[in-house]
Amino acid sequence: MSTYLDFKFGSFNNTCSKVSLTLCPLVGSTDGIEPLCYSRNVKLADTLIFQPSTLIIHIIALVMTAIMIYHIRSKYTAVGRKEIVMFFYLYMLVTVMDLLLISGIIPTASNLYPYFTGVHIGLISATFWCLLLNGFVGFQFAEDGTPLSLWSIRISSFVIFSAITFLSIATFESLGPFSATNPVTLWVVFFVFNGACLLIYVILQILLVVNTLDDRWPLGDIVFGVAFFSVGQVVLYVFSINICNFAKHYIDGLFFGTIATLLSVMMVYKYWDSITKEDLEFSVGSKQNVWEVKELMGDDEMAGGGYGQQQQHLGPPGSGFGYNGNSPAPGTYGQANFYDGAH
Structure with a gap:
């Protein structure tokens, strides 16, 4: 197992030896890659539940995402409302798939596990792609809320999802030129493609705030979001074994990584909410006067x-x-x- 600790481009050996990602049982060797230290499992109704602490965070993430979606849908006239809500729907789907796979509800020995994992990885890439396209909405290359804006995101995200899902399953099953023992293409997609989407989104939003908005406070939301995500990735891929040993296998880096990801997604919502303003005049032309009357009477x-x-x-x-x-x-x-x- 010590060889897995050596980093190699295109190999998940180093990563999977530290943290139990959903794809780890399917790559590297015939039996997959097992982490050196992982969280304890619990028995619930004659069923072993893996990563119970992380499972709780996933449930909290689903509740928080539902609340954020509700508030976004309530801002009827906010710019990019319909576009950004697609990102949160995708994040919710990713969380559901992660919950099913990480916890062992869908066991790794199941014949369906590679297909569910392929869908999971495809959803992750589609979520990053959707976030990237939302970064262009504020520049109004296409007017937000129009069929061009909405369907360009929907169709392209579906294409990314389908392509990455097929790539993942083909890698797990070693179909054609793809190989589970040498998953270079999947590694590039998982780390390079997804990371590039996030980086471009952040750069676009910094340019948007600096060049378009008078208020600089949204930059703080961007900084916090990047900080949460970066810290989560470092804890997940660097310190997971140390945390696991220190906590006596009760939690590992996956627990803190999931929390950090949720916080970064919440900062995406906070940032979007801070740069959008709802127009109270969208339905009745004289509604502004009515609000002024109420304020004066008050x-x-x-x-x-x-x-x-x-x-x-x-x-x-x-x-x-x-x-x-x-x-x-x-x-x-x-x-x-x-x-x-x-x-």
């Missing part, structure tokens, strides 16, 4: 009287006039004069 009430102060200018009940019996001066009460005051 200010009058807080200033000392509100509705009670208006009553002082009214005459006897039913007269419709002031104390002197004259018509009230314009603006004493009535919604129309609030509009005038607002302008």
Whole structure:
């Protein structure tokens, strides 16, 4: 097993000797690659559940992603709403597949395991690709929300998903020129392609904030997102064995890597939310005036009287006039004069 610790381009030996990725049982050798240290399993209803702590984080990730999707869909007129929500749907699918495979709900001995793992890897690449394309939405090369913008992301993401899924399954089954013992192409896709998509997205968003927005605070969301993801990858691929030994096999790097990935995805949402603003005038042209009236009435009430102060200018009940019996001066009460005051 010590040979697996040596890094080699195009080989998962070094990676899989440290952390139990879903593809590790399918590459490297006939029996796959087993990590030197991994989290304990628990028995639940006569079923062994692997990575129980990571399974809990996956469930939390699903709940948090559902909440983020709800808030995104609630911002009806925000720029790129329909585009960015596709990224979170894909992340949710990746989490579900990860949950099924990492926990052993779909056992590695099953004949279906290579196919589910291929779908999982295809979804990961499609998620990174979708995030990359969302990086172009803010530049308005195609107007957001239009069929061109939406279907270009949907179709291209599906093509990436299909191609990477086929590549993964062909590698696991050693079909044609692909080999499970020498998975160079899959390694390049898993690390280089996905990493390049993320890097380009980050660069695009920095350019967008610096050149387009007056506010620089969204840069903080980008920095935190990159920091969370980077720390998670370092913990996952470098310190997993150390964490596993220190924690006496209760947790390993996969636990912290999953948490860091969730936090980075949450920062993607936070960043998008900070650079988008919902337009309150999308349905009724005079809606802005209505909001201004409510704000002015609220200010009058807080200033000392509100509705009670208006009553002082009214005459006897039913007269419709002031104390002197004259018509009230314009603006004493009535919604129309609030509009005038607002302008």
